[in-house]
Structures are given as C-alpha cells and as structure tokens.
Amino acid sequence: KVDAIEFGSGISANDILLNRDSDNLVLTLKNSTDRITVSSYFSQDATSNYRLEEIRFVDGQVLNIDTVKSLVQQATDGNDxxxxxxxxxxxxxxxxxxxxxxxxxxxxxxxxxxxxxxxxxxxxxxxxxxxxxxxxxxxxxxxxxxxxxxxxxxxxxxxxxxxxxxxxxxxxxxxxxxxxxxxxxxxxxxxxxxxxxxxxxxxxxxxxxxxxxxxxxxxxxxxxxxxxxxxxxxxxxxxxxxxxxxxxxxxxxxxxxxxxxxxxxxxxxxxxxxxxxxxxxxxxxxxxxxxxxxxxxxxxxx
Incomplete structure (x- = not known):
C-alpha cells in the first residue's frame, strides 16, 4: 500500500515549500495561504504508520520519503x-x-x-x-x-x-x-x-x-x-x-x-x-x- 498526495494541474514541485514543524510535515503553496499539514509524518524518523510514501505532481515528478527528509533540512535566508x-x-x-x-x-x-x-x-x-x-x-x-x-x-x-x-x-x-x-x-x-x-x-x-x-x-x-x-x-x-x-x-x-x-x-x-x-x-x-x-x-x- 502506497499513500500519496497528488497535486493537480499547474502545480509543480517548485511551487511547494516543505517544512517540518515538530513531527508534522507542512506543505505550503508559494505566494498563498494554502497549506497541507501531514500530522506525525516524521514520527520515528518517518517510519511509523503515519508516513506518507509519495508526493506526486502532474509533470511526473515524485518526492519519496528520503527526498522529503532531505529537503526539510535545507536552510533558507529566514529563521529556520x-x-x-x-x-x-x-x-x-x-x-x-x-x-x-x-x-x-x-x-x-x-x-x-x-x-x-x-x-x-x-x-x-x-x-x-x-x-x-x-x-x-x-x-x-x-x-x-x-x-x-x-x-x-x-x-x-x-x-x-x-x-x-x-x-x-x-x-x-x-x-x-x-x-x-x-x-x-x-x-x-x-x-x-x-x-x-x-x-x-x-x-x-x-x-x-x-x-x-x-x-x-x-x-x-x-x-x-x-x-x-x-x-x-x-x-x-x-x-x-x-x-x-x-x-x-x-x-x-x-x-x-x-x-x-x-x-x-x-x-x-x-x-x-x-x-x-x-x-x-x-x-x-x-x-x-x-x-x-x-x-x-x-x-x-x-
């Protein structure tokens, strides 16, 4: 069983900001107030039953768990x-x-x-x-x-x-x-x-x-x-x-x-x-x- 989030037309991976808030994964659409929070995504280092295996985009790009874990460790110019x-x-x-x-x-x-x-x-x-x-x-x-x-x-x-x-x-x-x-x-x-x-x-x-x-x-x-x-x-x-x-x-x-x-x-x-x-x-x-x-x-x- 593979659980996934699929974004619709007009949204690519470059349009989404990934952040970690405690054990939660937060996906925010850039230049908007739209967001998705995946509760307890990072529980047990994202190996628990709360994990979400894939984040999919219409252009075929797929972010798996390892990619997400790496992306949320990247610093920005702000307060991270x-x-x-x-x-x-x-x-x-x-x-x-x-x-x-x-x-x-x-x-x-x-x-x-x-x-x-x-x-x-x-x-x-x-x-x-x-x-x-x-x-x-x-x-x-x-x-x-x-x-x-x-x-x-x-x-x-x-x-x-x-x-x-x-x-x-x-x-x-x-x-x-x-x-x-x-x-x-x-x-x-x-x-x-x-x-x-x-x-x-x-x-x-x-x-x-x-x-x-x-x-x-x-x-x-x-x-x-x-x-x-x-x-x-x-x-x-x-x-x-x-x-x-x-x-x-x-x-x-x-x-x-x-x-x-x-x-x-x-x-x-x-x-x-x-x-x-x-x-x-x-x-x-x-x-x-x-x-x-x-x-x-x-x-x-x-």
Whole structure:
C-alpha cells in the first residue's frame, strides 16, 4: 500500500515549500495561504504508520520519503527550525536566527549567521555557533561546542565535553562529566560556571595558542576566581570558586605544557595580591617583584 498526495494541474514541485514543524510535515503553496499539514509524518524518523510514501505532481515528478527528509533540512535566508534524525546529521542554519536540533547520532550543527540556538541531543556532537550571539546545548554525549564570534552561551550537558568560547564575551558551563574549557588569544571576557555534583570530577581549563604560564595573573574578585591575560583585556571569571570544590576546576594547563592544580591556585592568588598591583599589572612591578613572581610560578606550575 502506497499513500500519496497528488497535486493537480499547474502545480509543480517548485511551487511547494516543505517544512517540518515538530513531527508534522507542512506543505505550503508559494505566494498563498494554502497549506497541507501531514500530522506525525516524521514520527520515528518517518517510519511509523503515519508516513506518507509519495508526493506526486502532474509533470511526473515524485518526492519519496528520503527526498522529503532531505529537503526539510535545507536552510533558507529566514529563521529556520531544522531537525536531525537518528543518524549522523549535518545541519547548517545559514542566514537568520535559526534553531537546530540534532537528536540522536553524532551530528554536526552549524549556526552560521544570526543569533542561533543549537541542541545536540544524544550522541557525540559538534556544535559551532558561527557569527553573532548564539546558545549552544550539547546535551547527552561527549560533545565539542564552539561559540566562535559573538557573545555566546555554551552548555555541555551530560558527558565529557570540550567547550570553546571563541572571541566575544562568552558564558561556559560544562555541567556533568569531565569537561575541558579552552581559551586562546583574543578570547574576550568570559565566565565559566563549573558547578558539578560529582565528587570525582576532573575538569580542565586549557590555555592555547602562545598563552604560557607566565602570562596569566590570578586574583580573587568577590566569590569568583579571575584570571587575566597580562598585557591584554582578556580575562576569565570562574564563578563561585570560593564557594567550594563543586565550583572549582581540577587543573589548568598552559600552552608551554605546564600544569597548575586546583590546590595550588591560592598560592598564586596570595602571591600576586601581595605585590600591590592591579590584576594583569605585571608591567608595574619592580625587577625584584618580577624575580619573586618567577620563582612562585615555577614552584606551582609544573
């Protein structure tokens, strides 16, 4: 049995817009208000009893299920909602403020232009925000989440995730699992919320590019730990660091391969505050103070 929609004379495939609305398929006649909604078409990835096998046109063109599933994943210049399936999908939002849903599978989601919202779903996904200010949710799985340009908000969700804010003033929250935060040159003024409930969490903050241990200035700001890049405006604030271990990051690594453990962080905070210069103010230190700082850095960064 083959269920089908047949369009009459004067209507070709080019005259019909196909969109997905949740699990429904919506067919709209261009330049009109006419539409057909096929309820639950995409239920179980269009394999359920609600499926419609063919969409037919008088010129002989036929759209089968696989073709429809592909067409509704194509972005427009507007604000799109694109959905993946239970496979490894690649979704790109293009222009507009888009919402992309990966669902199951190891997906690649790219927001491109606009203020986009990306949901990885289950699987080990890669989420890339692109330009403007985006919201990225890794959800389940070991995800790689990149904000790129703009002031982005990144949530790792469950799993061992890698969060990269990129340029702009970003908010990063690893959530559950052993997560990695990466900051490179020009990272902006970021905030990390590393709250976790696991007692054995091993989260890490990695400084990449040419950011070596001697370029990082540690200070306390209220209840937060602040790390400034010396000689630049870049800084990262780790929220509620001084509220307890559930907010702290287990280790820090610098581009020169050196590692700083969470138990050694306060040594640097105390030493740097004792010099009486502002955060990142190494240029105001005396020669003697610089020499003292080098000894402290060498003793704690291994």
């Amino acid at each position: 909602r694109l959905f993946g399936y239970a496979v490894a999908d690649t979704l790109s939002g293009g222009l507009g403020n888009d919402s992309l849903y990966g669902y199951a599978g190891n997906d690649l989601l790219q927001g491109d232009e606009g203020n986009d919202t990306l949901y990885g779903g289950a699987g080990n996904d890669t989420l890339i925000g692109g330009a403007d200010s985006d919201y990225l949710y890794g959800e389940d799985g070991d995800d790689r989440i990149e904000g790129n340009n703009g002031n982005d908000t990144l949530y790792g969700g469950a799993g061992e995730d890698t969060l990269i804010g990129g340029s702009g003033n970003d908010y990063l929250a690893g959530d559950a699992g052993n997560d990695i935060y990466q900051l490179g040159n020009g990272w902006g003024q970021d905030t990390i919320n590393n709250y976790h409930t696991e007692s054995n969490a091993l989260d890490r903050l990695e400084f990449t590019d040419n950011i070596t241990a001697d370029k990082l200035w540690f200070s306390k700001s209220g209840n937060n730990l602040e790390i400034n890049l010396i000689g630049a405006s870049d800084k990262v604030s780790i929220s509620n660091w001084y509220s307890g271990k559930n907010y702290q990051i287990s280790q820090f690594t610098a581009a020169d391969g050196k590692t700083l453990l969470e138990s050694q962080v306060q040594n640097l905070v105390n030493a740097m505050s004792s010099f009486g210069v502002p955060a990142g103010g190494e240029s105001e230190m005396t020669v003697e103070q610089r020499q003292q700082l080098e000894v402290i850095i060498a003793a704690n960064w291994q």
